[in-house]
Amino acid sequence: MKVLLTGAAGLIGKEILKTLVAEGHEVVATDRVQFSAPASVKSSVGDLMSIEFAESLDFDCDAVVHLGSVPSPLGGSDEMVFHNNVMGTYHLFAAAVEKKVPVVIYASSLSIYGTAWSGPWTSPEYVPFDENLPLNHYESYALSKEVNERSADMWANRGETAFVGLRFPYCNSEAAINDFAEKMKQGDKETVLTGAKILWCYLDLRDAAQGVLTILKKGAKGSATYNFLAPDTNAPKPTMEMLAEFHPTTKVNTPLPGYATIVDCSAWEKVYGYKPKHLFKRG
Template structure:
């Protein structure tokens, strides 16, 4: 594998992924509806991930695909626009890649794929730590689109034999932006309670992407990601007692332990996060590398 197509190449994760893949030695084809930033992609293309023609042309000579193109929040469009855009783009990319015989696709799913974090109803997760099999309760178009994307990945595996890894990203930001979100969450911890105050440093997000692209795992897999700790500088047990007292806890927590089970990421991808918002800048949390 030497050449990777990145859709959504001008998004915040997309730009970092293009740079990270190039630093790892890959040639990168970028596909974006438009470019508001200067792209470092070896071949930046303007096109729509929903277009069979645009994607087929972008796939020429490509060995693997990283699909990030999406409307990333339900507030950025009508429910119809969010759902139709995200589902159509993901299915089209998977179908074009499958028909082209590309063996590996990584798609961006979300911690919201199980529906509870953005649910308009008074619901809570079935348990903590969250894992890939937690019971779904979906009441918004964005969460539904990500759940359908994961089903589309399974279909692509069964139909074309395409190996697909769907990464369930939590809040993924640069270190500087994480501090801003942490300050907001400190003022109102309830705003992130239903996603377990989960986050991931953008640098770890790119490491996870590369690990997924390079994984030899066959089939279609959903993989949950998060830092080893929570975003807020408080004891996890205290937050649970105050904001999620009715949610069963499947394992004991200590200190600022995270509430997303990342066992599958470790076992399937060999991935473990390095960075924590609570450490000195750039201090390595774990010596485990991909």
């Protein structure tokens, strides 16, 4: 398949670029910063905030994988993050629909639920929760992800392009996930609080790439977004104990066994079947 990849210089983009090439796909890669890519990859540098640049990309492809966004509220002012993530994505979606690309896969985020970056401590209303948990934002990174999901819905109504949004959790290398877990275990205050805010969810970069490959293989229809993350946590204690300590107001609809994640990914599993394989090894 021929795939147009945005955000190719980034953490997830680099892994997906490597995986797509290794799987024999033809890749057209872009980012607003310089990046290195294998000789077979046609690459370009430019800002998706420019509609002219977005429209100049090679949309003569089977799929777009869109990761080119600021990945947290720490990446700039509220206004800048919102503007960058929403308008860059809008330009890309519009051009993909105009050029009749069959499928656009894009990164949403578990931050959309609002616990990760809230100023006041925020807990999920209930667990386990699926994609229907009400969104409760505090800042514009989460809001940008919601707007982009609605934008995908609109563009899917307007054309023949299908959209799949992946609500990624904290995504990183095995080493970084292990390091984060170790710091929580050692009681590092900041990491412990961050862990509770991101609900102890994680996804190994290799599984993020496999998720994208699975969508490319199975295809898509309409517009849908899915929670997509490891089935367990990297927390130091079982999930029910962690919830009681950090999110005591959360209603537990079904008790969670052992280290099971509190996020329900069954919608993803039902449609795409792929279960993350690179799981945290508890020492």
